[in-house]
Amino acid sequence: MSESNLKSMADIASLCKRRGFIFQSSEVYGGLGSCWDYGPLGVELKQNVKNSWWKAMTYRPDIEGLDASILMHPQVWQASGHIDGFSDPLVDCKECKSRFREDNIDVTKPCTNCGAKDSFTEPRDFNLMFSTQMGAVEDDSSKVYLRPETAQGIFVNFINVQQTMRKKLPFGIAQIGKAFRNEITPGNFIFRTREFEQMEMQFFVKPGTQKEAMEKWKEIRYQWHLDNGLRPEMLKWVPHPDDKLAHYADAATDIEYNFPMGWGEMEGVHSRTDFDLKQHQEHSGKNLTYVDQADGNKKYLPYVIETSVGCDRALLAILCDAYRVENEGEKDERTVLKLHPKMAPIKVAVMPLMKKAPLVEIADKLVAEIQQSYKVEYDVAGSIGKRYRRQDEIGTPYCITIDYDTLEDNSVTIRDRDTMTQERIAIDKLDTYLREKLKF
Numbered sequence: 001m002s003e004s005n006l007k008s009m010a011d012i013a014s015l016c017k018r019r020g021f022i023f024q025s026s027e028v029y030g031g032l033g034s035c036w037d038y039g040p041l042g043v044e045l046k047q048n049v050k051n052s053w054w055k056a057m058t059y060r061p062d063i064e065g066l067d068a069s070i071l072m073h074p075q076v077w078q079a080s081g082h083i084d085g086f087s088d089p090l091v092d093c094k095e096c097k098s099r100f101r102e103d104n105i106d107v108t109k110p111c112t113n114c115g116a117k118d119s120f121t122e123p124r125d126f127n128l129m130f131s132t133q134m135g136a137v138e139d140d141s142s143k144v145y146l147r148p149e150t151a152q153g154i155f156v157n158f159i160n161v162q163q164t165m166r167k168k169l170p171f172g173i174a175q176i177g178k179a180f181r182n183e184i185t186p187g188n189f190i191f192r193t194r195e196f197e198q199m200e201m202q203f204f205v206k207p208g209t210q211k212e213a214m215e216k217w218k219e220i221r222y223q224w225h226l227d228n229g230l231r232p233e234m235l236k237w238v239p240h241p242d243d244k245l246a247h248y249a250d251a252a253t254d255i256e257y258n259f260p261m262g263w264g265e266m267e268g269v270h271s272r273t274d275f276d277l278k279q280h281q282e283h284s285g286k287n288l289t290y291v292d293q294a295d296g297n298k299k300y301l302p303y304v305i306e307t308s309v310g311c312d313r314a315l316l317a318i319l320c321d322a323y324r325v326e327n328e329g330e331k332d333e334r335t336v337l338k339l340h341p342k343m344a345p346i347k348v349a350v351m352p353l354m355k356k357a358p359l360v361e362i363a364d365k366l367v368a369e370i371q372q373s374y375k376v377e378y379d380v381a382g383s384i385g386k387r388y389r390r391q392d393e394i395g396t397p398y399c400i401t402i403d404y405d406t407l408e409d410n411s412v413t414i415r416d417r418d419t420m421t422q423e424r425i426a427i428d429k430l431d432t433y434l435r436e437k438l439k440f
């Protein structure tokens with residue numbers, strides 16, 4: 001049997017639309033640039049990605065969860081450096097008015113959009129934060145920003161969490177939430193969008209111990225992607241060279257995934273020093289120091305190791321990695337998403353052979369039982385072969401068929417997505433069978 005991988009982002013975007021994973025935002029109005037809506041299967045998959053991260057990152061004694069608001073005091077962004085420094089150098093074509101990131105084009109060449117020569121403006125800094133107004137009066141004092149990263153919500157809550165939860169260093173705070181960036185060159189489906197979700201964790205450590213903490217978190221985060229089913233050969237580390245480090249970091253490295261358009265950043269692990277806490281302490285005038293009882297009540301600002309992964313990018317990598325076309329061009333060609341079962345939006349499909357009593361009654365009963373533990377789809381339309389293919393395309397690991405033999409032997413056929421083998425299982429053994437197979 002031949003098997004090929006995903007060749008282009010268009011294939012995955014088309015499957016996502018056709019099968020209800022991801023739609024363009026406001027599609028009926030012609031769409032809104034680089035904003036996407038997760039459909040019924042997409043939202044399940046996204047929830048699975050988040051659950052996997054939340055469980056890995058917060059079901060441990062040294063990390064607490066948080067859900068900070070998207071709108072924050074404007075001074076947060078002054079302190080963090082985003083108002084002055086969160087910008088990309090932008091050039092405009094004077095002819096067609098297209099905008100480019102200066103580092104993405106050769107300004108000595110013609111415009112890639114209209115072909116005009118010597119048409120580029122001088123580069124200028126373009127701040128990537130979206131701003132809006134808070135309250136009824138529109139003046140400068142009411143200007144607030146949509147957060148461009150979730151991390152600052154964690155920094156400004158450091159003392160709240162440390163004191164209320166009586167945490168001792170080292171400990172972390174984790175959160176999942178929306179972030180917004182007015183990207184100049186978004187694209188590649190959901191890879192770079194203007195509204196996205198981040199899953200970030202700040203791990204607070206004693207100064208001087210940041211190197212070993214960073215090594216530990218690098219290992220844990222890499223393993224998380226492997227545990228989600230990504231193939232090791234599709235992942236690599238790309239350290240940031242010293243001269244390219246962000247203003248807040250003393251070390252940084254990315255986990256890249258081999259997307260169809262090439263290698264791209266999926267997660268960053270950053271050693272952020274005490275930059276953020278120091279800035280917030282200075283700008284707010286509040287004391288954010290930690291009192292180290294284990295070290296003679298010494299007072300200091302902790303250093304921070306940050307792990308930051310885009311939920312949408314991790315999800316995109318999971319989809320790209322799982323995509324296979326078997327026996328391409330042959331009569332028995334099938335497209336299958338070989339998702340790790342914990343990521344599969346639908347765990348079990350229940351299919352009565354015919355839309356007739358008493359098969360349908362048995363199927364209904366089975367759905368009601370199984371959905372107490374797993375997301376189930378009831379599928380009664382079309383031939384069994386077609387129904388299997390549809391479930392393969394959305395990555396459902398198991399299909400259960402109820403046929404006329406079921407009436408005799410109280411058993412069903414269960415079919416495995418990857419091997420396509422079928423087994424006969426007694427209905428009263430199904431629960432144990434699924435529990436064993438869907439253990440994660």
Ligand code: GAP
Pocket residue numbers: 148149150151181183190191192193194195196198200265266267268306308309310311312313314
């Ligand atoms: N707090 C650190 C921080 O925000 P970042 O490297 O700018 O660091 C972290 O972003 C992660 O967020 C990236 O690795 C990526 O997965 C995701 N991300 C950033 N910008 C994105 C965008 N425009 N669209 C989708 N995901 C994005």
